[in-house]
Amino acid sequence: MPEFQDPVLLTPGPLTTSYQTKAAMLHDWGSRDGEFVTMNARVRRRLLGIVHAEETHVCVPIQGSGTFAVEATLGTLIPRDGKALILVNGAYGHRMAKILSVIGRDHAILETPEDVANDVAALDAALSGDSAITHVLAVQCETTSGILNPIEAIAQTVARHGRKLLIDAMSAFGALPLDAADVPFEAVMASSNKCLEGVPGLGFAIVERTALEAAAGNAHSLALDLHGQWTAMEGNGQWRFTPPTHVLFALDKALDQFEAEGGQPFRHARYAENCRILIEGMRALGFNPLLSPELQAPIIITFHIPQDPAFVFPNFYDRLRTKGYVIYPGKLTVADSFRIGCIGNLSSDAIRGALRAIDDTLRDMGVRRCAPAPVPQMASS
Numbered sequence: 001m002p003e004f005q006d007p008v009l010l011t012p013g014p015l016t017t018s019y020q021t022k023a024a025m026l027h028d029w030g031s032r033d034g035e036f037v038t039m040n041a042r043v044r045r046r047l048l049g050i051v052h053a054e055e056t057h058v059c060v061p062i063q064g065s066g067t068f069a070v071e072a073t074l075g076t077l078i079p080r081d082g083k084a085l086i087l088v089n090g091a092y093g094h095r096m097a098k099i100l101s102v103i104g105r106d107h108a109i110l111e112t113p114e115d116v117a118n119d120v121a122a123l124d125a126a127l128s129g130d131s132a133i134t135h136v137l138a139v140q141c142e143t144t145s146g147i148l149n150p151i152e153a154i155a156q157t158v159a160r161h162g163r164k165l166l167i168d169a170m171s172a173f174g175a176l177p178l179d180a181a182d183v184p185f186e187a188v189m190a191s192s193n194k195c196l197e198g199v200p201g202l203g204f205a206i207v208e209r210t211a212l213e214a215a216a217g218n219a220h221s222l223a224l225d226l227h228g229q230w231t232a233m234e235g236n237g238q239w240r241f242t243p244p245t246h247v248l249f250a251l252d253k254a255l256d257q258f259e260a261e262g263g264q265p266f267r268h269a270r271y272a273e274n275c276r277i278l279i280e281g282m283r284a285l286g287f288n289p290l291l292s293p294e295l296q297a298p299i300i301i302t303f304h305i306p307q308d309p310a311f312v313f314p315n316f317y318d319r320l321r322t323k324g325y326v327i328y329p330g331k332l333t334v335a336d337s338f339r340i341g342c343i344g345n346l347s348s349d350a351i352r353g354a355l356r357a358i359d360d361t362l363r364d365m366g367v368r369r370c371a372p373a374p375v376p377q378m379a380s381s
């Protein structure tokens with residue numbers, strides 16, 4: 001196996017992928033080739049299996065990043081005279097609202113601060129108070145902060161009111177538990193390059209078959225029409241427009257490794273261990289995580305920017321990058337922060353290496369105190 005000089009990506013994606021996954025792309029395939037068509041069907045089946053939805057749902061992949069799959073799913077499934085209620089506690093919830101504004105679907109927002117989970121009681125009340133709402137939109141793990149939303153309680157509430165649930169599970173799919181039997185959903189959206197550890201280039205939706213059948217002609221777009229994509233693929237096994245062939249073969253190989261690892265529970269356990277070591281190590285260096293443990297998903301961790309004026313984030317970032325570790329800036333509106341991911345083809349050794357590099361970097365920069373400034377506090381406290 002050749003040695004790569006690639007940095008370790010401690011980001012929300014694209015992520016560090018295995019050698020086998022990268023090597024799977026060292027070929028050329030025709031999009032109508034039997035080998036490609038067979039593999040494509042296999043990938044779609046395996047993605048459905050991850051959420052145990054083989055009997056009720058279908059998997060529709062779409063070219064592009066995760067947002068393309070979100071826009072295609074919302075535009076296809078929310079009727080032109082429908083109305084969505086979006087549970088927002090970060091940038092990805094806001095992005096769904098933006099999509100609905102652009103494509104012209106009525107919607108309302110139920111917002112909590114970035115360090116507070118979606119409010120299920122408020123959802124219950126909102127659904128009681130507005131019979132026009134047809135769909136509820138939720139983000140399972142809001143990558144803005146790394147917060148875990150109570151997706152099972154949300155799904156039960158939505159189902160009790162007879163409405164439909166669309167879940168952005170982009171940063172959770174394959175790692176956090178999600179089972180169609182316990183969490184009734186009309187659609188779940190995810191992509192190739194997060195917890196499945198594939199390369200970027202496609203998104204997909206797991207959609208209730210009856211809902212998709214009923215959605216013919218709904219979509220606002222030709223290219224982002226999931227119903228059109230699905231019927232074409234069911235017809236001849238091919239994609240409507242040029243498929244990302246290399247991305248699909250890499251995803252098929254990444255799914256081999258996902259299954260060999262033991263599937264979702266074992267991927268979850270590896271990420272949880274990475275997360276535990278990271279938070280423990282960062283605390284030992286004096287950093288404070290934004291979220292309390294019960295709200296923290298083992299995906300990406302937000303830390304407060306230290307109060308010490310010697311800590312300058314762009315400088316910290318560049319020095320860590322030179323040492324071979326890529327972290328992520330913060331995206332919070334209410335606190336100065338940065339983020340470190342714990343997903344991707346990484347073992348605890350990579351996390352320990354990152355902690356050593358962070359320790360060295362703080363020394364190089366002359367940072368003494370890593371605690372955040374005492375004020376301002378987040379809205380919840």
Ligand SMILES: *Cc1c(COP(=O)(O)O)cnc(C)c1O
Nearest residue numbers: 065066067092141143168170171
């Ligand atoms: C990554 C991500 C997306 C999609 O982002 P892209 O940059 O389009 O891949 C959507 N929602 C969540 C929660 C995400 O983490």
